[in-house]
Amino acid sequence: IAGRVNVGKSSLLNRILDEQKAIVTAIPGTTRDVIESTLSIEGVPVRLMDTAGIREVADEVEKIGVQLTEEKLKEADLVLAVLDQSVSLSPEDIQLLEKVKKKTTLLVLNKIDLPSAMNWEKVLKDLPPFPTVRVSALRGEGISRLKKEIVKLVVGGDKFTASSAIAPNVRQAKALRETKKFLENVLRCTTENAPLEIIAFELRNALDSLGEIVGETTPEHVLESIFSNFCIGK
Template sequence: MKTDSCETIAAISTAIGEGGIGIVRISGPRAFEIAEKIFKPRIKKSLFEFKNRTLYLGDIVDSNDEIIDEVLLAIFKAPHTYTREDMVEINCHGGLVAQKRILALVLDNGARLAEPGEFTKRAFLNGRIDLSQAEAVIDIIRAKTDRALAVANRRLTGEFSEKISKIRSNLLNVIAHIEANIDFPEDDIPEAEPEYISQEINNVLKMVEDLLRSAGSGRILREGLSTLILGNTNVGKSSLLNALLQEERAIVTDIPGTTRDIIEEYIDIQGIPIKIIDTAGIRQTTDEVEKIGINRAMKHLQEAELVLLMIDVSRKLTDDDKRLIELVGDKTTITVINKVDLPVAVDEYEIKKLVPEAKIVKVSALKQEGIDELKTVIYDTITEKMGFTDEGLIVASERQRRILEESREFLKSALCAMAEGVPIEMVEIDIRDAWEKLGEITGDTVSEDIINTIFQKFCIGK
């Protein structure tokens, strides 16, 4: 599928702000022409004579020949470029003013400001990557750990796309086998035996279900595991957050109710991104602001995938502590016994009776003792109890998971129809629906609206 657009687009492709280098990117049929108008190279040579993929020193100048910035410029000739169009990259100084002035000049000379993700969208429309690979690009940009980056890079190479193509190819063979029997019954073509059709559908169904089992792991790598630090006031929640982050992120005082709002930060535990959420202490209070913080904490408790239930071992369990344990319910929980450096006032056996299913870790958050053990227990809980793995192929996006689930239902429907003796041409409808649905993952059978929605999630300049 080719893009119908003949427009040349441009955008700042580096993060906005001060930095060593800023890059203004141009792509489209007039990219070289526009760059030629505003770039004065130090060598006496036309831009159209430049070597491909080679940096040239020069100045960006405006219509009055005023120098805007000294830059390095490179041209990239189609079709061997990111977008498969002619491209120019202007490497200027990283100041915001210089980048904006250069971009403005490019736009004044005939380019259009690129939409979010439009460079990658053109790479897709021009056939350089498929839709699954395009989604991998944004996951690479947003990767929170090395492990998440490695998984995204595997998808960018096309490994996941190849698996989907194989599944669709198997379905297409079944469809062709059925249609040959329908269209040419008088020819010497082997009959579409129900056993063969059922076996092939079951084989494909297994491949789809294998991929779906990785969807939870893919979501964790992409978004991070939502992990809530929950406890009474002054049990050391903010101290634990600081210890896990290895920085003073939250205010720590002896005054109850210091934390009023939600604090969210990411930590990396053996390559798994963990979204740690510090909340207000849960207790009975008349303070209206603190009540708001407690209500927000309760909302996050409902959404949390893992709870770090903190108990202050230096004071006896209160009614508020016991109420919290009841609120946690059947959530995956790790009981963190804090302040082990102080005299013990509560029996560990009493805690085990209240939270029998939870692993117990003893720490001193303030002195950063037991933190490494806690991280190990968090990792073991995620991999053992929650079934996290990054082995094999990972279903990365919610969109891909939904498509696979819908395809699975079509395949199950086909199997049911086969078992009930439904005419084979009717069974073929479900098989074809599964084949077409799976094509949405790679973009072979996807609508323009879905394509636009996906690329709107990108930043401008990518």
């Protein structure tokens, strides 16, 4: 999440997460470090980063924050370029859009709860052809649309499909295969009119396998691996 100071980046982060993760004030330069948080949007794991506002600064701490912003812009798979639609475009806005014009970028026009300062339809024609979403981080307007656009740009389509799914590691891939096997057993048992106890047993196994992926259940062999490979103390 990038933009100049006071465009509502931290408010946007909080609204997407639906929690008060970042401090929000009217003081320019409140965010000086990169604030990271992860969430699942329509089943897609996303790591969000709220960054310091881009501007020329003399303060040494804020200057480091701006440098971190520059680094994260280079690393990001998707940039949410946030503009304040209630004020005119600034040199910092233009500078940001120039930096990200070759990256996958979603233009976010924030503060639609306030009167627009410009004819944005005309302005957007002169900007790089980024997909654009209008939101109010303050009121939550447009956030659902924003999330859908994030998923669309991340997975390269309108919907997150099985063919685009990713298992982060071997253990989770194994758990997914076991879940599939148990669910196939449920279907077979249902077709064969097997006793409900057997169907419930297979369903429980499927749920336990899914629990391994999301962290709700931890099998003994995983615990043994943790304690044998890592030194865990107070």
